[in-house]
Amino acid sequence: MNRFFSILQPQIAAFKMIKLTLVAGARPNFMKIAPMVHAIQAQQALGSTISFRLVHTGQHYDKKMSGDFFDQLNIPEPNANLGAGGGTQAEQTSAVMIAFEKELMENRPNLVIVVGDVTSTLACSIAAKKLNIDVAHVEGGIRSGDLSMPEEINRMVTDSITDHFFTTSEIANENLRKSGFPEASIHFVGNTMIDTLMANMDRFQIPEGKIYDTLKPKEYFVMTMHRPANVDQEETLKEMIQAILDGTKGFPVVFPVHPRTAKILENMGISDPNLHMTDPLGYLEFNYLVKNAKGVITDSGGITEEASVMNVPCMTLRNNTERAETIHLGTNELVGTDPKKLAPYLEKLMKGEWKQYQGIPMWDGKTAQRIVDKIISIYS
Structure with missing residues (x-):
């Protein structure tokens, strides 16, 4: 038995x-x-x-x-x-x-x-x-x-x-x-986020709306900001947005606004013909924009991973990152939260001197x- x-x-x-x-x-x-x-x-x-x-x-x-x-x-x-x-x-x-x-x-x-x-x-x-x-x-x-x-x-x-x-x-x-x-x-x-990226890349779709129909591949920037260090102080936020607009030299800047940030921006009266603040986008639409962008300016960790794998230049508006591999092997650079520090990075990108994705193991x-x-x- x-x-x-x-x-x-x-x-x-x-x-x-x-x-x-x-x-x-x-x-x-x-x-x-x-x-x-x-x-x-x-x-x-x-x-x-x-x-x-x-x-x-x-x-x-x-x-x-x-x-x-x-x-x-x-x-x-x-x-x-x-x-x-x-x-x-x-x-x-x-x-x-x-x-x-x-x-x-x-x-x-x-x-x-x-x-x-x-x-x-x-x-x-x-x-x-x-x-x-x-x-x-x-x-x-x-x-x-x-x-x-x-x-x-x-x-x-x-x-x-x-x-x-x-x-x-x-x-x-x-x-x-x-x-x-x-x-x-x-x-x-x-x-696993890169699993999702790779599985859906051929499904990315252009968002609906007039502004998106005018965008040309590699002739616009995508930006996101939501962290307190960047958005809680109105004056700092204004300075950062102005630094981005100055450094992108007239290229359109698409800014899908996080709900938290939207509330802060409501009373600030920020307006520029090259800045396009939009509602949050779905996954397929947002990554369509990232994939075809000239560059990404963000304070999100996850976006630095996706931008790196898609070999899109990426600038992180933070003083530190938990995703150091995106800097060592990816396309990400740590700019910091001081608006004055952004210009040299954008100049480097505009000159076509940005680093390329090296491949991150696994x-x-x-x-x-x-x-x-x-x-x-x-x-x-």
């Missing part, structure tokens, strides 16, 4: 159900979640017993900041929407934790997968660990060293209680090693597949 069960044991293990909960809270999360959903579905089609629940915390609830991404990236409707948008950092964190705890108690998984560094990432990882549920952090280990950024605190706290790190670079791996995390918990897999469009394969090997 014992011999009979010993023969069956590998077969029983092979059919063990692996239940995952995938968390998406804000716009950047959706690009990182989408390829994992597709990789899990591919495994299911092959007969794997892996399953998932998709939980949207509701941290971003504007249609352009959230809903369009589910439609465009072919992500199924969430199994649960926690509706925890709005409020202060503390209010949002607590609302997500309370709602997510209830979700986990009713639908307990083997593993909760959080991505990136938004408030939902932090809140859901804490709720899961307090229920003794394993947590995997996709994009674990990245650091800016700037504790004034809420995202840095979110990363550090999330990583401190994470069971498995799915990392984007050797820099992130080394950060985790220095913090004392065991090598067995660090899985260097690449960047950013090859197969990251999600590696993540799902690793999860199956761990939990089967």
Whole structure:
């Protein structure tokens, strides 16, 4: 009898159900979640017993900041929407934790997968660990060293209680090693956001609107700004926008405005014929603009990754970055938040002297597949 069960044991293990909960809270999360959903579905089609629940915390609830991404990236409707948008950092964190705890108690998984560094990432990882549920952090280990950024605190706290790190670079791996995390918990897999980029590049589409019909490839700039260091002080914001307009030498500058920034800009009266402030764009439309731009000026970390892989010159309006590989191997340069420092970078770009993308290891469009394969090997 014992011999009979010993023969069956590998077969029983092979059919063990692996239940995952995938968390998406804000716009950047959706690009990182989408390829994992597709990789899990591919495994299911092959007969794997892996399953998932998709939980949207509701941290971003504007249609352009959230809903369009589910439609465009072919992500199924969430199994649960926690509706925890709005409020202060503390209010949002607590609302997500309370709602997510209830979700986990009713639908307990083997593993909760959080991505990136938004408030939902932090809140859901804490709720899961307090229920003794394993947590995997996709994009674990990245650091800016700037504790004034809420995202840095979110990363550090999330990583401190994470069971498995799915990392984007050797820099992130080394950060985790220095913090004392065991090598067995660090899985260097690449960047799921680049999976999404590569899978959808041939689907990029020009946005609707008169301004977009007038744009010529490589004859306009794209800019984004939303971080407090750039937008909370009206005078500094005016100076930065003026520095951008001066340095771009009459080329159109397209500025899809983040809802947070829109409120600040309302009363400032900024107007210039070359500055085109628009509503937020869907994923396919925004990346169409980036791919065809002469250059990108941004304070977003994720955009620096996409611009680098598309070999588009990129300038980051921050004093630090958690994505140093985009500087070492990509097309990104760290300009800082002082408007006076922007001019030399734009001059270099205008002269055609910008650096080219060198290729970042494992950013090859197969990251999600590696993540799902690793999860199956761990939990089967």
